[in-house]
Amino acid sequence: MPKTRQIRQRRISSAPQLQPVKTIRNTASAPVILAIFQRGWLLAVVLAAVAFGVYSPVLQHPFVNFDDQSYIVENSHVSGGLSWSTVGWAMTATEEANWHPVTWISHALDCQFFGLNARGHHATNAILHAVNTALIFLLLLAATGLRWRSLAVAALFALHPLNVESVAWAAERKNVLSMFFLLLTLGAYGLYALKPSVARYLAVFSLFVLGLAAKPMVVTLPCALLLLDYWPLRRVQSLDRSDQRIVQRSWRWLVLEKMPFFALSAASSAITIYAQRLSMPTTEVLPFSQRLGNAVYSYAMYLWKTFWPTRLAVFYPHEGANLAAWRVGVSIILLAGISVWVWTQRRSRSYLLIGWLWFLGNLVPVIGIVQVGDQGMADRYMYLPLMGLLVMVVWGIADLDGEKFRSKKGMLAAGLGLACAALSVLTLRQLDTWRSSNDLWSHALKVTSNNYLAEDYMGSALLVQAYEASGQRYSDDATVHFRDAVRINPHDAIGHLNLGADFHEHGKLAEAIEQYSEVLRATSDEHLRAKAYIALGAAYGQLHKFEQAEQAYRMAMQLEPGNQGLLMRLGELGVEERIAELSENAVAHPTAQTYLTLGQLQQSLGRIEEAQRSFQQALRLDPKSEDAHSGLSSSAR
Secondary structure, three states, rough: HHHHHHHEEEHHHHOOOOOOOOOOOOOOOOHHHHHHHHHHHHHHHHHHHHHHHHHHHHHHHHOOOHHHHHHHHHOOOHOOOOOOHHHHHHHHHHHHHHOOHHHHHHHHHHHHHHHOOOOHHHHHHHHHHHHHHHHHHHHHHHHHHHHHHHHHHHHHHHHOOHHHHHHOOHHHHHHHHHHHHHHHHHHHHHHHHHHHOOHHHHHHHHHHHHHHHHHHHHHHHHHHHHHHHHOOOEEOOOOEEEEEOOOOOOOOHHHHOOOHHHHOOOOOOOOHHHHOHHHHHOOOOOOHHHHHHHHHHHHHHHHHHHOOOOOOOOEEEEEEEEEHHHHHHHHHHHHHHHHHHHHOOOOOHHHHHHHHHHHHHHHHOOOOOOOOOOOOOHHHOOOOOHHHHHHHHHHHHHOHHHHHHHHHHHHHHHHHHHHHHHHHHHHHHHHHOOOHHHHHHHHHHHHOOHHHHHHHHHHHHHHHHHHHOOOOOOOHHHHHHHHHHHHHHOOOHHHHHHHHHHHOOOOHHHHOOOOOHHHHOOOOHHHHHHHHHHHHHHHHHHHOOOOHHHHHHHHHHOOOOOOHHHHHHHHHHHHHHHHHHHHHHHOOOOOHHHHHHHHHHHHHOOOOHHHHHHHHHHHHHOOOOHHHHHHHHHOOO
């Protein structure tokens, strides 16, 4: 045998190529189907069961006060269950700064079956995560033929605590749901690669549409498919391969093949930018240099939390100008070093480059260059990118000494078992932080600093707790958190709104109006602005400044034209104005009829004690007034 031939064979055998799956059929798609059903289905079921079992404590958890209310509990389109009107609304709705009709429909479907019982909603999330775990295993197995490596990646994904936020948070349904459709898309793409056809291509495209309609983060899929063309499918011409069934193409051809997908991603991105336009801070508030620094640092922190998943929180505040330059510098060195290393390994260990690019690329939509919201980073954003890092680790460990791998299977299995056990413990602990809103935010305050949003929501949780315990609508403990929130971030609209409500409850109307006005200066969020205008209308009404009150209510109506309660408030405002006029007249010119009319108006607004006093005054002036006697009797019931 020529020397060049020997070298060629040795290089092919040492590289982790696509492994052929043993089969007795010759059809192009049969090996994949056999790999799934003959070699993997039982392990897939076990993986799904383990994932669901670990997450089963979440079934006892209630909804939390972070988006669950606006997504489910207080959303009339969703809470009433699934209907054609809900589907129509979902297709055009951009509430919560997103266009995700499939997610809205899934929430409505849960309400159809479970109502507002949080147990059913949490169960759906846990089931989707379990199914996603099984799909990851089956897809890796079908693509590589390597059962135990695929099993290890799926098991680590199933149990990793970074995924707790995506599963335990009912409102984060969009994450597990979009991942489900993305994995189905990858499976359909694998079948298409084996035997290209228009029908299979359309199946891939249709599943991608569903994924985007669940959460637009999957816009990176066209690039992800190109990565898969390189490894493990090896559809690129000039690459060595062991599976002759897959037809290789040039890079140009493969890119052109993805152009409809890129067009769809561009359309989804445009829709998303429109939906999120009011949630994007301006460059004056958050300059591009700060966004870029935070993005680099966040990449490094996602890496760190993948391998040391502790001190996880539901919200990490954006550090902005406070982010130390040395942290950004160290992050750049780390990311650049890893990137150079994986590039040097691209021929012998292709999975390293693909896993690394999968991690980097799938974080691009949420890394903060285009900032949406106030977070610096979020655990939920790692649900999809985590797969890339796990493939790098598992395949890398298995390839440390490929020839001795079989003899080390027992040791590697023991290591995997220990890793899974450790991750399970951490995941269960993290799940505990989602037992209630109080637990969720108190934990966030413990593991983060200067977390104004956690202060806001902790205060709100304490307000609810105080109301349920005693019926009072204020709490001194909650006020402390609201004050801390605006101290940390003077532009925190939620903090100012809550402080205004506290002043309002204590009768300090001037201070309340000042806080509500701060909300209007601090945010462009239409929902918060509407709340501030409504609160302003109420405060001005109590001060008998009816013109300002009416103006505030009408501004709120422009933001929420479908709010029927505002029409009632405007009607009540006219009654309030009439009550104020009659009160002045009654003092200046007291007559039985004046007090009788005053009492009737007060009674119509539910101000029973004031109405009774007015009826009593009417009886003092005219003891024979039957209407005053009747009004007094009815108000006493």
